Amino acid sequence: KQRVRPVLHSIDPYQAGLTDDEIVQRFGGKAVLKLNANENPLGPSPKALQAIADELGQLHHYPDGSSSYLRDAIAQYHGCEKDAVLVGNGSDEIIRLLSETFLSPDDEVIVTFPSFSQYRAGALLMGAKVVTVPLEAESFRFDPERLLEAVNPRTKLLYVCSPNNPSGTVLEKNQLEELVKRLPPQVIVIWDAAYDEYSMSPHRAVWSQDLLETGRWIVLHTFSKLYGLAGLRVGYALGSPDIWQYAHRIREPFNVNRLAQRAAAAALYDEEHRQKSLQLVRKGKQQYERLGQAGYTLVPSDANFILVRVGNGRQVAEKLMSEGVLVRFGFGLSEYIRISIGLANENEQCVEALLRLALQGE
Numbered sequence: 001k002q003r004v005r006p007v008l009h010s011i012d013p014y015q016a017g018l019t020d021d022e023i024v025q026r027f028g029g030k031a032v033l034k035l036n037a038n039e040n041p042l043g044p045s046p047k048a049l050q051a052i053a054d055e056l057g058q059l060h061h062y063p064d065g066s067s068s069y070l071r072d073a074i075a076q077y078h079g080c081e082k083d084a085v086l087v088g089n090g091s092d093e094i095i096r097l098l099s100e101t102f103l104s105p106d107d108e109v110i111v112t113f114p115s116f117s118q119y120r121a122g123a124l125l126m127g128a129k130v131v132t133v134p135l136e137a138e139s140f141r142f143d144p145e146r147l148l149e150a151v152n153p154r155t156k157l158l159y160v161c162s163p164n165n166p167s168g169t170v171l172e173k174n175q176l177e178e179l180v181k182r183l184p185p186q187v188i189v190i191w192d193a194a195y196d197e198y199s200m201s202p203h204r205a206v207w208s209q210d211l212l213e214t215g216r217w218i219v220l221h222t223f224s225k226l227y228g229l230a231g232l233r234v235g236y237a238l239g240s241p242d243i244w245q246y247a248h249r250i251r252e253p254f255n256v257n258r259l260a261q262r263a264a265a266a267a268l269y270d271e272e273h274r275q276k277s278l279q280l281v282r283k284g285k286q287q288y289e290r291l292g293q294a295g296y297t298l299v300p301s302d303a304n305f306i307l308v309r310v311g312n313g314r315q316v317a318e319k320l321m322s323e324g325v326l327v328r329f330g331f332g333l334s335e336y337i338r339i340s341i342g343l344a345n346e347n348e349q350c351v352e353a354l355l356r357l358a359l360q361g362e
């Protein structure tokens, strides 16, 4: 214990909810509703599944270490150059890689509260200091003034997750403009856009080629959410090729496996599946509006999940779990649960369970 790096004592293990084994132990053969990981309930695109089947005969060969085919597909999709694309074993790996690329001990990293836990873990791992800036209370809106106030000469990275996990709120267009205008040049901004495709807010900030060309803005995407490929682990970042040349020196040589490369590229080209998945979430979110009349407060969400104020988050999540409905709680928000949008009948089941709890006065 004493031999491990002291900083590891301050990093919490990632809380992923129940493991598959625990689900079997707890629920036996009974069906559970997995509304806790923001996955796509429709599963992957049939084109991705076909691509995986086509690739199976090649598994004795290493993958293409440069993920060339997939990077081509991503570059085409976003209209950027291929060298601006970095792919990883999930965006989790890219967050780790960005920490290793940029951070030295005593550098500072700004993260919002609440937000995705891995920004903090990556920063602590490198001995950097994490500066936490709260989103606005209750509304969970971003506050660019507070973010800018937190910047000092040691600030190296600023993470903006928009739409934000777990609040579902977005950075707005004018807020982005403020940050672009006023952040000092030493700050690299990492915009985690894991849920960006779901966003429909007309006020939301939109990624642009201009941001890419600043050389200081990086955007992260994942195939784990809309594309339904969480189990394959593949994510990507768009950023300056000048940065990526260093990231390539330290990334694992074959960081994205063969099946993931092929399936992700195929998924990207399946517009029909993407639209179907987006529609499902848009409709599904409306089912939760009934909760508002039962005394729950819903945070307006631009993502495929909703943060709901329920009173005692842990207790409500546990009661739901006893009915086989898995949701997330935690994030340092004791009064809330986060529900991922599922299939229509799953949403219905979750809403009904919450309405019953409200009647019981939970």
Ligand code: PMP
Pocket (backbone or CB within 6 Å): 089, 090, 091, 092, 093, 116, 161, 165, 192, 194, 221, 222, 223, 224, 230, 233, 234, 235
């Ligand atoms: N960023 C955010 C905001 C997330 O919610 C998640 C998944 N929980 C990730 C990154 C990691 O995604 P991946 O599966 O690509 O590692």
